[in-house]
Amino acid sequence: MGTEVSTSPTSLIDQTVVPGDVVLDLSNMTNQTIKLGSGLFQDNDAISAMRAGKLRYTKPNKYWVESSHKRYIPRPEDAVLGIVVDSKSDNFWVDIKGPQLALLPVLAFEGGTRRNIPKFEVGTLLYVRVVKTNTGMNPELSCTDASGKAAGFGPLKDGFMFETSTGLSRMLLSSPTCPVLEALGKKLSFETAFGLNGRVWVHAAAPRVVIIVANALMNSETLSGTQQRIMVEKLLEKISE
Amino acid sequence: MEYVNPEGLRLDGRRFNEMRQIVAEVGVVSKADGSAVFEMGNTKVIAAVYGPREIQNKSLQKKNDHALVLCEYSMAQFSTGDRRRQKFDRRSTELSLVIRQTMEACILTELLPHSQIDIFLQVLQADGGTRSACINAATLALADAGIPMRDLAVSCSAGYLNSTPLLDLNYVEDSAGGADVTVGILPKLDKVTLLQMDAKLPMETFETVFALASEGCKAIAERIREVLQENTKQLEYRRAA
Numbered sequence: 420m421g422t423e424v425s426t427s428p429t430s431l432i433d434q435t436v437v438p439g440d441v442v443l444d445l446s447n448m449t450n451q452t453i454k455l456g457s458g459l460f461q462d463n464d465a466i467s468a469m470r471a472g473k474l475r476y477t478k479p480n481k482y483w484v485e486s487s488h489k490r491y492i493p494r495p496e497d498a499v500l501g502i503v504v505d506s507k508s509d510n511f512w513v514d515i516k517g518p519q520l521a522l523l524p525v526l527a528f529e530g531g532t533r534r535n536i537p538k539f540e541v542g543t544l545l546y547v548r549v550v551k552t553n554t555g556m557n558p559e560l561s562c563t564d565a566s567g568k569a570a571g572f573g574p575l576k577d578g579f580m581f582e583t584s585t586g587l588s589r590m591l592l593s594s595p596t597c598p599v600l601e602a603l604g605k606k607l608s609f610e611t612a613f614g615l616n617g618r619v620w621v622h623a624a625a626p627r628v629v630i631i632v633a634n635a636l637m638n639s640e641t642l643s644g645t646q647q648r649i650m651v652e653k654l655l656e657k658i659s660e
Numbered sequence: 661m662e663y664v665n666p667e668g669l670r671l672d673g674r675r676f677n678e679m680r681q682i683v684a685e686v687g688v689v690s691k692a693d694g695s696a697v698f699e700m701g702n703t704k705v706i707a708a709v710y711g712p713r714e715i716q717n718k719s720l721q722k723k724n725d726h727a728l729v730l731c732e733y734s735m736a737q738f739s740t741g742d743r744r745r746q747k748f749d750r751r752s753t754e755l756s757l758v759i760r761q762t763m764e765a766c767i768l769t770e771l772l773p774h775s776q777i778d779i780f781l782q783v784l785q786a787d788g789g790t791r792s793a794c795i796n797a798a799t800l801a802l803a804d805a806g807i808p809m810r811d812l813a814v815s816c817s818a819g820y821l822n823s824t825p826l827l828d829l830n831y832v833e834d835s836a837g838g839a840d841v842t843v844g845i846l847p848k849l850d851k852v853t854l855l856q857m858d859a860k861l862p863m864e865t866f867e868t869v870f871a872l873a874s875e876g877c878k879a880i881a882e883r884i885r886e887v888l889q890e891n892t893k894q895l896e897y898r899r900a901a
Contacts, residue, residue, distance in 0.1 A: 488806030
């Protein structure tokens with residue numbers, strides 16, 4: 420049984436692929452630049468999928484495999500929620516659910532100098548930005564945006580953090596606003612932080628609001644827009660009785 | 661004893677080239693990053709994958725720029741007819757090594773340097789072909805965890821009794837004293853990653869039995885692809901338009 424190669428690039432787009440599926444055959448496409456995103460790798464002339472997911476394509480030449488998993492692969496400029504596991508003189512070691520622990524330099528804060536180094540206990544939840552991800556090195560984080568301002572990054576106090584998949588995080592961060600967040604926002608007042616690494620933080624004045632929001636978000640991964648709105652309505656009805 | 665009757669039926673009513681029923685399910689262990697249950701007839705195996713995560717024991721790391729793959733195979737004490745005395749014996753150590761080598765060949769370890777991938781395999785019911793079921797379950801669990809793989813590793817066994825090659829031996833046929841050939845292949849790349857045999861076979865007979873096992877592997881690969889595609893469709897998150 421030989422390999423089934425899609426000679427025309429359009430045949431597997433928006434289809435589910437599994438590891439080993441050849442999605443593009445480069446020998447048929449000369450003089451083209453192709454950008455490979457996550458989930459694809461090159462084996463001589465064949466581009467194969469290495470994850471199970473949906474093959475996506477945007478013009479002019481970007482291909483990638485979209486999938487949802489519990490672990491996270493760090494990419495620069497991602498905003499993630501990390502947990503401090505150790506602090507050294509130069510860096511904090513932060514767990515971001517990736518293949519390696521990440522480093523947060525003690526000076527990577529707005530107005531950070533050697534005199535005002537923050538003290539984070541082990542277990543502190545931080546909203547951080549991924550700065551560098553070189554292969555073989557631990558990823559580097561920062562609590563400032565690209566221009567050096569705090570922009571909301573830093574420790575998250577109180578509230579409740581739960582873990583989900585990377586797919587749900589991406590959905591909650593998509594624009595226009597995801598239906599479940601819209602529906603919840605109409606009736607309840609709460610604060611959230613979403614990490615692309617599958618961690619979500621919710622904070623509100625009353626604990627019952629935190630629980631409602633957390634449950635609604637956890638249930639919404641596989642629901643369509645209408646189903647999400649119905650689910651939130653039913654949840655709020657039950658609570659108001 | 662007659663393992664194949666004159667009409668060509670085996671002890672459980674199968675023909676020589678019929679496999680046992682396959683049942684597979686993904687995402688069964690909620691704590692694990694990836695998990696799967698794989699059943700071949702009465703043989704039932706559960707696989708749980710943790711990773712890629714930070715290396716726990718640096719002394720185990722042999723190849724610096726590759727992920728460390730650890731595998732543990734164990735049989736539950738209730739998995740066989742008579743309650744097993746020890747969970748870990750020489751056979752378990754050998755199978756752990758063999759399965760680790762098979763999966764390591766399939767995982768793109770160079771993409772995740774300085775990280776660790778743990779594969780735990782537990783046999784819940786043993787009725788022959790446990791190592792094949794374990795490899796198939798591990799492939800599903802690794803795909804569920806989103807660990808990059810070059811192809812799906814699939815495995816099947818075949819034997820030779822009453823002068824007939826037989827596909828997918830169960831425990832009774834396996835203990836009959838004939839040869840038992842276990843084959844592990846990467847179907848799209850058409851490469852063999854595992855080949856084990858106990859007892860002896862003449863070369864021509866071996867080639868027939870090997871070809872039969874490979875056919876069985878291809879059928880299992882189809883089934884595994886279906887299960888992964890089903891699972892991916894269910895997990896699909898809604899993209900903003």
